[in-house]
Amino acid sequence: MKKTLVEEFVEDPKHMRLYQQERAIYQVTELLESLMKELGVSRAELAKRLGKSRGWITQLLDGDSNKTIRTVADAFAALGHEFCSFSRPIEIATKASEPISSNGVKKRRRARLLAERVRKE
Amino acid sequence: MATEVPHTEVVAKGAWGTVEFAVRQSGRVPAKEFFNTLTDKARARFLVLFQQMANAGSENVSAKRFKKEMGKLFAFRHEVDKRQIRFPCIQDGNRWILTSGFAKPGARKGLGKWPKSAIERAQAIEAEYWARKQQAEAEREQR
Numbered sequence: 001m002k003k004t005l006v007e008e009f010v011e012d013p014k015h016m017r018l019y020q021q022e023r024a025i026y027q028v029t030e031l032l033e034s035l036m037k038e039l040g041v042s043r044a045e046l047a048k049r050l051g052k053s054r055g056w057i058t059q060l061l062d063g064d065s066n067k068t069i070r071t072v073a074d075a076f077a078a079l080g081h082e083f084c085s086f087s088r089p090i091e092i093a094t095k096a097s098e099p100i101s102s103n104g105v106k107k108r109r110r111a112r113l114l115a116e117r118v119r120k121e
Numbered sequence: 122m123a124t125e126v127p128h129t130e131v132v133a134k135g136a137w138g139t140v141e142f143a144v145r146q147s148g149r150v151p152a153k154e155f156f157n158t159l160t161d162k163a164r165a166r167f168l169v170l171f172q173q174m175a176n177a178g179s180e181n182v183s184a185k186r187f188k189k190e191m192g193k194l195f196a197f198r199h200e201v202d203k204r205q206i207r208f209p210c211i212q213d214g215n216r217w218i219l220t221s222g223f224a225k226p227g228a229r230k231g232l233g234k235w236p237k238s239a240i241e242r243a244q245a246i247e248a249e250y251w252a253r254k255q256q257a258e259a260e261r262e263q264r
Contacts, residue, residue: 002131004131004132004133004134004139005130005131005132005133005142005153005168006132006133006134006168006171006172009164009165009168014161015161015165018161018162018165019165019168019169021165022162022165022166022168022169023169026166026169026170026173030183033183033185034183061185062200063166064200064201064202064203092172093133093134093135093136093172093175093176
């Protein structure tokens with residue numbers, strides 16, 4: 001079967017690393033944005049809480065500037081949340097739909113813990 | 122027998138569906154041609170977005186990254202290195218067909234809109250896509 005462009009692109013290890021970097025940036029910025037929406041916190045409000053400008057928040061959410069883990073954790077903390085992360089073996093195309101939202105992450109974690117408990121029982 | 126030019130090339134495939142480049146009658150692939158002019162970083166960024174769409178559908182891609190623009194035209198959107206890049210597309214069931222790609226002239230007043238040429242191009246490719254699809258289906262029925 002013919003490979004997709006994504007599959008061809010990530011065959012090069014350099015491109016795969018770049019792809020994974022962009023994927024992580026995408027997931028974190030989407031998570032942050034969905035959390036802001038869920039909590040009703042505007043960009044201006046988050047900027048105020050962090051002591052930054054609105055433009056700085058836009059840069060953070062666009063994912064174009066390279067922010068540190070400390071900065072990201074600080075943004076989540078300003079929203080009253082902990083920044084959690086997990087790793088797994090690389091899987092480009094998912095077999096099931098995986099929504100990116102703070103709720104989605106919680107649901108997946110809950111489902112995994114439940115499955116583990118059932119397996120033990 | 123003449124070789125049939127395919128309608129599309131698959132960019133990303135996932136649980137929800139696919140994202141594909143539209144192939145013109147001439148064999149040219151405008152969205153791919155633009156895609157290949159981008160930097161590695163920009164290409165990786167868009168491929169993540171296309172794969173996310175293929176994996177989970179438009180409901181799980183934020184409006185900032187994917188938006189209805191005009192008529193039946195939607196667009197994948199990203200800002201990379203201060204360039205606002207757009208990939209216009211149309212929906213065909215569980216497939217998003219990328220018609221073309223371009224960088225917006227700028228965010229300043231009067232320059233923020235899509236260039237007329239980019240709109241006309243996307244619409245022309247859209248019309249050609251539907252016409253070729255219809256023609257292919259008619260030929261298949263005849264056989």
